[in-house]
Amino acid sequence: MNVVLYPALEFRSPDFDLIYAALDDFSPTAIEEDAGCLRAFFASSAGRDAAFRALGDRFAATPVDVPDEDWARRSQENLPPITVGRITIYTSATSRRERHLANHPPTSNPDARIPNPDATPLVIVPSMGFGTGHHATTRLCLAALQDIDLQGRSVLDVGTGSGVLAIAARLLGAAAATGIDIDPDAVQAARDNLRHNPDATRVEFACLDLVDLRGEPVDVVTANLTGALLIRSAAALLDRARPGGILILSGVLADERDAVAAAFAGATILRTSQEGEWVGLTVKKS
Ligand code: SAH
Numbered sequence: 001m002n003v004v005l006y007p008a009l010e011f012r013s014p015d016f017d018l019i020y021a022a023l024d025d026f027s028p029t030a031i032e033e034d035a036g037c038l039r040a041f042f043a044s045s046a047g048r049d050a051a052f053r054a055l056g057d058r059f060a061a062t063p064v065d066v067p068d069e070d071w072a073r074r075s076q077e078n079l080p081p082i083t084v085g086r087i088t089i090y091t092s093a094t095s096r097r098e099r100h101l102a103n104h105p106p107t108s109n110p111d112a113r114i115p116n117p118d119a120t121p122l123v124i125v126p127s128m129g130f131g132t133g134h135h136a137t138t139r140l141c142l143a144a145l146q147d148i149d150l151q152g153r154s155v156l157d158v159g160t161g162s163g164v165l166a167i168a169a170r171l172l173g174a175a176a177a178t179g180i181d182i183d184p185d186a187v188q189a190a191r192d193n194l195r196h197n198p199d200a201t202r203v204e205f206a207c208l209d210l211v212d213l214r215g216e217p218v219d220v221v222t223a224n225l226t227g228a229l230l231i232r233s234a235a236a237l238l239d240r241a242r243p244g245g246i247l248i249l250s251g252v253l254a255d256e257r258d259a260v261a262a263a264f265a266g267a268t269i270l271r272t273s274q275e276g277e278w279v280g281l282t283v284k285k286s
Contacts, residue, residue: 005066006041006066007041007048007065008040008042009040009052009061009062009063010039010062011037011038011062012038013038013060019055019059022054022059026042026047026050027042027047028051029041029042041066079091079132079134084139084146085119085146086146086172087119087120087168087171088121088122089122089123089124089164090123090124091125091126091132120172122167122168123197124162124164124196125162125189125192127192130162130186131160131162131163131164131224133164136275136276136278137251137252137278138164138165139275140224140273140274140275140278141222141280142165142168143273144248144250145165145169147282148220148248150172150173150220152173152174152175153169153174153218154174154176154216154218154219155169155176155178155218155219155220156178156179156180156220157169157180157221157222158180158213158221158237158240159180159182159210159223159224160179160181160186160190160205162186162193163189163190163191163193163194163203166178166190166205166222167200167203169222170199170200170203171199174220175202177203177204178203178204179204179205180207181205181207182208182209187205187207210233210237211236213236217240217242217245218240218242218245219241219246220241221237221240222248223247224249227252227259227260230252230260230263231263238266238267243286244284244286245284246282246283247267247282247283247285250278250279250280251278252279253277253278253279254277254278254279256279257272260279261281266286267286268283268286270282
C-alpha cells in the first residue's frame with residue numbers, strides 16, 4: 001500500500017500564538033497541536049519549504065513528512081472558520097487557530113476568511129461529508145441563499161452532504177428545510193450536525209436518490225452537485241420547485257455553465273456567480 005505523506009513543519013515553542021500569526025502568511029491547510037508540539041500542514045512541499053526558509057530559524061521549526069491515513073478527518077478539526085455574508089461556519093473543535101483568527105485578522109492570507117462577529121454561527125462536525133464551507137461551490141450557494149428572500153419559505157437541499165445548506169437556509173429564515181443525499185454516511189453526518197445547531201429546528205434529512213423525490217413542490221431548491229448531474233437531473237429538480245420557485249445550482253465548472261443553463265432553459269436565470277473555476281446559478285421556475 002502506498003503511504004501518503006503530508007508536508008508539514010513541527011514547532012516546539014512556548015509561544016504558539018506567535019507561530020500562528022507567522023504561519024498566516026504561508027496558507028497552511030491545517031494546524032494540529034499535540035502534547036506541546038504544533039504541526040502545520042501545507043498543500044505542497046514547496047509551500048512547506050518556503051515557510052521553513054522564512055520561519056525555521058526564528059521558531060526552531062523542523063520539516064517533517066507525516067504519513068497519516070486519517071489526516072482528512074482530523075485536518076477538518078482545525079479548519080479556520082469561514083464567513084459568507086451573515087453565516088460563519090465553524091468546525092466543532094474550537095481550535096486555538098480559530099480563536100487566534102478571531103482576534104488577529106490575517107493581512108496577507110486570502111484563504112483565511114475572517115469571522116464576522118455579527119454573523120450567525122453554523123457548526124459542522126468534522127467528517128468526510130462534503131460541506132465545511134471550504135469549497136467554493138458551497139460558498140457560492142451560501143451567498144445565493146442570502147440573495148433571495150427566504151423568510152417563511154420551504155427549502156429542499158438536494159445532495160445535502162454535511163447538511164450545511166439546509167441548516168443555513170433555516171438559520172437565514174426559511175420556514176423549514178429538508179436535505180436529501182444518496183450517501184447514508186452523509187445523511188448521518190448531516191443529522192449529527194443538526195444536534196450542534198439547536199436553532200435549526202424544522203430541518204430534516206433523508207437518504208434518497210434525487211430521482212426518487214416526491215411530494216409537495218417547495219419554494220427553494222438548492223443543488224450543489226456536478227454539471228453533468230444537474231444537466232441529467234434538470235427535469236427532476238425543476239419538478240421539485242413550485243411555479244415561481246427558485247433553484248440554486250452549483251458544482252458547475254465555468255466551461256459547463258452554458259450547458260447547465262440550457263438544461264434549465266424553461267427557467268429564468270436570476271444570477272450567475274463565480275469563484276475561481278466554479279460557477280453558481282440562481283434560476284426561477286416559470
Ligand atoms: N450540499 C453540500 C454538499 C454538496 S456535495 C454543499 O453544498 O457543500 C454533493 C452531494 O450530493 C454529495 O454528498 C453526494 O453524495 C450527493 N449526491 C450525488 N448524487 C446524488 C443523487 N443522485 N441523489 C442525491 N444525492 C446525491
